[in-house]
Amino acid sequence: MPTYKVNPKNQKEESLLITWLKQVKIKFTKPRKPGGSGKKGKRFEKELSKELSQWMTEGERDDLFYLSSGSGSRFTARQKQGKDTANSCGDIGLLDPIGQPLLDKFSIEAKCGYNDSLDLLSLVDSDNKNHMILDWITKAHKEIEEAGRPYFMIIIQRDRKNKVVVVSNDFFNLLGIWPEKELSIYIKEMLFGFSIVDYDAFFHVFRPGDLCRI
Numbered sequence: 001m002p003t004y005k006v007n008p009k010n011q012k013e014e015s016l017l018i019t020w021l022k023q024v025k026i027k028f029t030k031p032r033k034p035g036g037s038g039k040k041g042k043r044f045e046k047e048l049s050k051e052l053s054q055w056m057t058e059g060e061r062d063d064l065f066y067l068s069s070g071s072g073s074r075f076t077a078r079q080k081q082g083k084d085t086a087n088s089c090g091d092i093g094l095l096d097p098i099g100q101p102l103l104d105k106f107s108i109e110a111k112c113g114y115n116d117s118l119d120l121l122s123l124v125d126s127d128n129k130n131h132m133i134l135d136w137i138t139k140a141h142k143e144i145e146e147a148g149r150p151y152f153m154i155i156i157q158r159d160r161k162n163k164v165v166v167v168s169n170d171f172f173n174l175l176g177i178w179p180e181k182e183l184s185i186y187i188k189e190m191l192f193g194f195s196i197v198d199y200d201a202f203f204h205v206f207r208p209g210d211l212c213r214i
Contacts, residue, residue, distance in 0.1 A: 042067060044112040045091050048155055052092065052108075056099050056208050065103075068093030089147035101211040107144045109136065109154045118158065123185065134187070137166070137194055150214075155199065163199035171195065174214050177205045 045067045053064035068091060090107040094100060102108075117132040140152035154166040169184045172195065179201035186193035 041110070041112055044157060045110045048108075048110050049092055052102065053099065055203050056102060058208075061096070061098070064094070064096045064099035065092050066095050067091065089143050089149065090152075101208070103149075105149060105211055105214060106151045106153045107140060107147055107149050109140060109152070111136065111154060111156045113159060114156070115158050118156070120183075120185070123187070133166070133194075134190070137192070141192070157199075165197045165199050165202040166194055167197070167202075169193035169195045171214075175206065175210060179205045 049065040049067060050062045053062045054060075056064055068089075089103075091110045092103070092108040094103050114132060120133075123131055123134075136154055137152070140154060144150065144152050151168060151171060155163060156166065157163040169186065170193075172178045172182070179197050181198035181201045183196040184193060185196070
């Protein structure tokens with residue numbers, strides 16, 4: 001069935017168009033408004049900024065972190081020019097020095113949605129090497145090298161699923177504590193591995209006091 005794009009200028013035109021389409025038995029579907037996924041991503045990042053602030057202060061504060069300028073794109077652009085941008089690596093930036101120990105250790109990326117792009121079995125049963133999660137990790141490795149931070153943290157939430165945390169798979173060896181829900185994957189060809197951990201379980205075993213010993 002062919003597809004026709006139409007753009008009614010007002011509700012009257014839209015109503016007339018729908019009436020005519022019903023008469024000729026063509027289904028009318030409103031086009032999606034642009035920017036929906038971006039707005040959802042920004043809401044997710046703001047939610048994480050609040051939760052990380054509460055974690056860092058044992059629930060006393062929710063305003064230590066914020067969505068960094070351009071979700072880290074400004075940091076990347078300035079790095080290409082040889083310029084540094086303090087605390088802007090990743091998606092989470094700093095508002096209060098109390099949160100500095102976390103961002104001294106981690107570049108934090110926030111990802112939501114991507115339901116059809118995170119099939120982990122395709123890491124094994126597919127020849128496609130451009131898996132989205134590997135692309136994220138590769139980018140995160142590059143950013144922590146540029147920012148001088150030792151670790152990356154990618155927080156992911158698919159639609160209607162619980163949040164998970166992705167970190168380097170040697171992180172828990174350094175920490176000396178392992179959460180109950182952990183999936184470790186090593187990509188021999190790329191010489192690195194990563195762990196996927198339930199978000200609540202991760203922040204249950206990893207506490208603010210641990211930042212000084214990793």
